[in-house]
Amino acid sequence: MSTFVLMRILESAPQRYDLGIRLLTLGRVQRAYDRLASYIDPGQRVLDIGCGTGPLALRAARRGASVRAIDVNPQMLEIAARHGRDTGLSDRIELVEMSVAELDAERSESYDVVMSGLCLSELGDDELAYTLKQVTRILRPGGLLLVADEVRPQSLVTRMLHSLVRIPLAILTYVISQRTTRPIAGLHDKLTQAGLSIMSADTSRLGSFIELMAKKPDKATA
Numbered sequence: 001m002s003t004f005v006l007m008r009i010l011e012s013a014p015q016r017y018d019l020g021i022r023l024l025t026l027g028r029v030q031r032a033y034d035r036l037a038s039y040i041d042p043g044q045r046v047l048d049i050g051c052g053t054g055p056l057a058l059r060a061a062r063r064g065a066s067v068r069a070i071d072v073n074p075q076m077l078e079i080a081a082r083h084g085r086d087t088g089l090s091d092r093i094e095l096v097e098m099s100v101a102e103l104d105a106e107r108s109e110s111y112d113v114v115m116s117g118l119c120l121s122e123l124g125d126d127e128l129a130y131t132l133k134q135v136t137r138i139l140r141p142g143g144l145l146l147v148a149d150e151v152r153p154q155s156l157v158t159r160m161l162h163s164l165v166r167i168p169l170a171i172l173t174y175v176i177s178q179r180t181t182r183p184i185a186g187l188h189d190k191l192t193q194a195g196l197s198i199m200s201a202d203t204s205r206l207g208s209f210i211e212l213m214a215k216k217p218d219k220a221t222a
């Protein structure tokens with residue numbers, strides 16, 4: 001799914017983001033979000049990192065969770081707020097204009113679930129390492145991290161194939177938006193280094209999209 005790089009262009013036109021991402025990914029992202037959200041229980045406290053127009057936050061709220069959803073892009077947040085109103089879920093979603101760089105302000109062990117869709121691949125290496133460290137700190141013991149994102153394929157052949165399609169798209173995206181994304185490399189190791197255990201991970205056929213659940217160890221084993 002090399003087309004993920006084009007989402008950077010869509011982010012500069014938030015009103016077209018939802019339709020654009022659905023068309024670009026043929027609904028695969030939405031289906032992944034449905035599956036991830038199924039791990040959320042009513043009454044849980046959930047943080048959505050890089051919520052955008054709110055697809056994950058809305059799913060979590062619909063399952064009865066209380067959601068704090070953060071994003072740096074105020075236009076994306078405006079659309080998320082509108083979706084919240086339209087679906088009657090606003091009272092369960094707190095939208096906050098905030099960067100992952102400010103996660104240190106969140107209370108330790110205050111979330112049952114942290115989730116993130118297509119945002120971690122927009123972070124630089126240091127920012128990603130910092131974010132995962134903060135996620136481990138703010139999750140309660142036994143809490144879950146749910147991620148759907150673009151990753152670097154593991155096998156050399158698929159990596160080359162992926163790059164072949166992706167590089168021209170990345171150049172096009174950069175020319176139009178002056179921004180780009182990078183598929184996450186070595187996500188498993190990064191999560192383990194941050195102190196999380198991987199519970200399940202499903203990758204797409206080309207290995208470029210991952211749907212993953214990781215867990216903070218329970219207190220007894222922490």
Ligand SMILES: C[S@@+](CC[C@H](N)C(=O)[O-])C[C@H]1O[C@@H](n2cnc3c(N)ncnc32)[C@H](O)[C@@H]1O
Binds near residue numbers: 051052076116
């Ligand atoms: C590709 S969009 C995905 C949005 C949404 N999660 C979804 O699945 O549709 C990535 C989002 O991450 C946000 N983002 C990027 N860098 C961020 C950061 N440092 N802190 C918080 N949000 C960030 C962007 O503003 C954007 O809304």
